[in-house]
Amino acid sequence: MxxxxxxPARFADLPDYPFAENWIEIDLGEGHRGRMHYLDEGSKDAPPVFLFHGEPSWSFLYRKMIPPLVEAGFRVLAPDLVGFGKSDKPDDIAFYTYDRHVSWLKQWREAVCPEPAALFCQDWGGxxxxxxxxxxxxRFTCVVASNTFLPTGGTPSPAFMAWREFAKSSPDFRIGALIDRATATERSEAEIAAYDAPFPDEPSKAGARAFPALVPVEDGMDGIEQNQRAWVGLAGFDKPFLTLFGAxxxxxxxxxxxxxKRIKGAEGMPHAILPTCGHFCQEDRPAELAQGVIDTARKAGVLG
Incomplete structure (x- = not known):
């Protein structure tokens, strides 16, 4: 492997992405090491918020949310998951597992920002x-979740099954075009190119190909038992928890x-379904999502 x-040349002149690069090295497993790239904007003394992206995007997805969050007083941290963005990419699809992704992200957190933080998550970021x-x-002060879930088996939707098969076998796996089709607003050619930038060839897409098949949506899949245990703590999470999903x-x-309905801290929160908002909500409704994070953090008492 x-x-x-x-x-780096593929990431030159990205639109609306003026952010400084940050890197750490992590243990990938089986004797391999790799570098994770992340954004770290705002004062290091400010309350932190994590922005976790999903499949098949990267931290470019958050370029419209980062400035208002920094202006509101956050330290904003947005990692590129292993296999995505500027982070290193193992080229073996079988090397990617749900547990490994959790381990890699936890290593990043321990090295960069171990203190309690707010969280915004979407898709696999959730x-x-x-x-x-x-x-x-x-270790979390509040959460805003969009277009995501923590699955524990069951019966997957036909839409998800079609996506899983497409990611596995389609020869036309163009990332920028996929992002464009999954937003309710049109992306520019420069934005589409930015989403293609991390994936110059088929080997670089191994992580993106792998993710859909790792979602534990069917009984017996790896990750179900871990998620069932996690649901105990998640259901009892009593700090502000807001959902903002795309219509x-x-x-x-x-x-x-x-x-x-399942999470204690979600009771009484102003949950919303956002109109003109597709799966990649950060492209369609960045202002509303950022304001949701700001309002939820203020309710939690971690942002003035």
């Missing part, structure tokens, strides 16, 4: 982030309501 590194909240609820997302429809 090779550990692929990103070509499968990772919500599990981390459930496992260590005291035009065919994959996660209804899951926001399910989260709001």
């Amino acid at each position: 090779r550990i692929l590194t990103a070509d 499968l990772l982030g919500l599990r981390m909240v459930g496992e260590e609820p005291d 035009d997302d065919p994959v996660t429809g209804g899951l926001g309501e399910t989260l709001a």
